[in-house]
Amino acid sequence: MSKTYYSRTHEYVTVDGNIGYVGISDYAQKALGNVVYVDMPEQGDDVTAGEEFGAVESVKAASDLIAPVSGAVVESNELLIDNPRLINQDAMANWIIKVELSDPAELDELMDEEAYNAFCATEGAH
Amino acid sequence: MPENKETCLHSRHVALGAQMSPFGGFDMPIQYEGITEEHQAVRNHCGVFDVSHMGEVSVTGPDAERYINHIFTNDLTGAPDGKIFYGMMLREDGGTVDDLLVYKRGDNDFFPVINAANIDKDLEWMRRNASGFDVKITDLSDSMGELAVQGPEAERVMEEVLGLPCSELTFYTFKELDRDGKHLIISRTGYTGEDGFEIYADYEATGQMWDRLMESGRCAPCGLGCRDTLRFEVGLPLYGDELADDVTPLEAGLGIFVKLDKNGGFIGCEALRKQKAEGLKRKLVGLEIHDRAIARHGSEVIDPADGHVIGHVTTGYRGISVDKSVAMAMIDAAYAEKGAEVAVKVRRKTFPATVTAKKFYKKSYKK
Incomplete structure (x- = not known):
């Protein structure tokens, strides 16, 4: 049974056992517009919660990707290399990296779907 | 920081659902439907820009x-x-x-x-x-609106939607006329590499023309996002990116607009004559990056042999009309020959790139 958590910087991590699938939320892909490039770490790289691990680029600008959890990258989504727009088509299905969680307690710092939706509603009101 | 100013069409942009952002001291529409869609509308049909922020x-x-x-x-x-x-x-x-x-x-x-x-x-x-x-x-900026109607169908849209015949205007000429008690200046100019027109009028007339263009359905509202991708692809400079207080037009490759032998000269003429005589130390070039990675304004350009910095990117995009990662960059003149192999740094990684011409897409002006 998997569960999805969200960060305040609009990344999600869907956790299944000790594996987390990390991507950007549907709210984030809509705000970005057409994704033209995804800069991803490679298999074996370590990512650290709260730190930048790559970028998603729209036509206009690059947005840093901030890791919601720490751990080793076990896979990056190579489909995104030639087809970055998959993120616009379905951001939740098209994760960016698959991470082996080194500290599952970090998930407590993230929001569940309900809290995240409420967070986005206040962001949109600005 | 002072509040950003608003153009006379600001409420219309907001009503259209535009993504708004500060530019040049104004709260401006960056995109409506999307940069790519608006870019293609101008290349293939017709788009209208609110450029009332211009002075x-x-x-x-x-x-x-x-x-x-x-x-x-x-x-x-x-x-x-x-x-x-x-x-x-x-x-x-x-x-x-x-x-x-x-x-x-x-x-x-x-x-x-x-x-x-x-x-x-x-x-x-x-x-x-x-x-x-x-x-x-006299500064007229605070009383004058400006629209840019751009694209291969611009002339027909000007005539058929706005009732402004302008087929006799040649490139870089203008005319003035009075219409419904309003004074208009209409020029065959633009900043997209396509045929098109710019119309200067007071706020009320600017709003009326914008509304007629929107109601016609023949002209897409276009934001500053695609204005930048369009001008970039045809190698037109943007002040703040390619030009600045410490960049000369010779370095930016704009020598044909600089008349060094003009009778009486002009402010800065002596400095440019000297720069020309001594040879340029840096030049604006095009770069084609051999990866999908996109080099943005400020990305370092380096010598691939020893990694030393030879310049910086002024504008960079994943091209829209050209499906490549391309950029303009101000680099050491020793590396500015077309075909030279350089490299660009994008975040943690370095990507090989080749020096090219600054134009990535052919202009289609009607001259």
Whole structure:
């Protein structure tokens, strides 16, 4: 049974056992517009919660990707290399990296779907 | 920071659901439907931009022509009324104060159009350098709106939707007419590499023309996002990216707009003659990056052999009309030959790139 958590910087991590699938939320892909490039770490790289691990680029600008959890990258989504727009088509299905969680307690710092939706509603009101 | 100003069409942009963002001191529409869609609308059909943020200035008086020639790199001597010139105002050291269009309305009457972000700086510069000239300099920016109607169908949209016949206008010429009690200036100019027109009018007339264009369904509303991708692909400079106070037009590859042998010269002329005689130390070039990675403004350009920094990217995109990662960059002249192999740094990684021409897409002006 998997569960999805969200960060305040609009990344999600869907956790299944000790594996987390990390991507950007549907709210984030809509705000970005057409994704033209995804800069991803490679298999074996370590990512650290709260730190930048790559970028998603729209036509206009690059947005840093901030890791919601720490751990080793076990896979990056190579489909995104030639087809970055998959993120616009379905951001939740098209994760960016698959991470082996080194500290599952970090998930407590993230929001569940309900809290995240409420967070986005206040962001949109600005 | 002062609040951003709003153009006369601001509420219309918000009502259309535009993504708004600060640009040049104004809260401007970046995109409506999307940058790619709007870019393609201009390349293939017709799009309209609110460019009311641009600054407009009136320079009149017995010494107007002599004064304009003194502060402007291009040469207006003996030009016919109705002609438009592109060029720059320079500092004494050759750095660029701004790039601008100058419309010649009459021997004693000129109409410079300047960049929004530079309005205060330019007017201060123009007034400071007007001593000894019998001219009157008036800032019209706060009372004048401007629309840019751009694309291969622009002429038909101007005639059929706005009722403004303009087929007789050639590239870089303009005419003035009164319509429904409003004075309009219409020029065959633009910043997209496509055929098109720019219309200057008061706020009310600008709003009415915008509404008619929207109601017609024949002209997509276009934001500054695609204005930048369109101008970039055809190698047109943007002040703040390719041009700056410490960049000369020769370095930016704009020498054809700089008349170094102009009678009486112009401010900055001596510095540019010297720069030309000594040879340029850096040049603006195009780069094609051999990866999907996108080099943005400020990305370092390096020598792949030893990694030392040879310049920086001024503008970069994943091209829209050209499906490649491309950029313009100001680099050490020793590396500026077409075909030279360099590298660009994007975040943690370095990617190989080749020096190319600055134009990535062919202009389709109607001359």
